[in-house]
Amino acid sequence: MYNINGESTMVNYPNGRKSSWAHGTASAGGRGMALEKDINVTNGSYLSDDTAVIHKKPTPVTIVKVDYPNRAAAKITEAYFKIPSTTDYNGIYKGRYIDFEAKECASRTSFPLKSIHLHQIKHLDAVVRHGGIAFVIVRFVEYGENWFVKAESMIDFYTHAERRSIPYEWFRANGYLIPENYIRPVDYLKIVDRLYFSKGGTTSDGV
Secondary structure: OEOOOOOEOOOOOHHHOOOOOOOOOOOOOOOOHHHHHHHHHHHHHHHHOOOOEEEEOOOOEEEEEEEEEEOOEEEEEEEEEOOOOOOOEEEEEOOEEEEEEEEEEOOOOEEEHHHOOHHHHHHHHHHHHOOOEEEEEEEEOOOOEEEEEEHHHHHHHHHHOOOOEEEHHHHHHHOEEOOOOOOOOOOOHHHHHHHHHOOOOOOOOOO
16 A cells, blocks of 8 residues: 555554444445445535535436336336446545546455446546546455555556456555545545645646
8 A cells, every 4th residue: 555655555554453334245236335325425424514526426227117016106127228337426626526436346355357347447547637536446345445546557457457357465555545434434535635635645737
């Protein structure tokens, strides 16, 4: 993992241990939903105290079939995506555009590259080229860890990958462990502050 100055460092926890916040283990069917829920809670906190305006992007779908079990209810039984989705979240923070993807990983050893699609990589690259802040959040469920990975690092690995997965150790060397608490279970703006708005950090426009 890197520190605020970009220097490699070991992962250190307060009092020598992890926070007592528990993410839980996601089932195969609900994988990704636990992380999404925690990010939505965090974004709600950012919004409520006017820290940032960041929301989950709606997924465009075309409804094909709707059943009506009763007059007061409608149930969508068949639908398809209109276009491939780009990333999960976007918004604005301190005058900068924010865009990121969030993924859960059930493996202890690696993150499968198939979890990130080429059109998402291209989208993240476009955001960076146009001066936005783009990144990927990966939760290693078994470790209860949320890792912040700059889009540039993810794009570089994806582009030059000689394997089908990213080793867990790569995240420790190239990512940033996101702090957590009960109010903001995935407090990723702490990392954004360190990387883009603190002295010694870097920004895509050189500021």
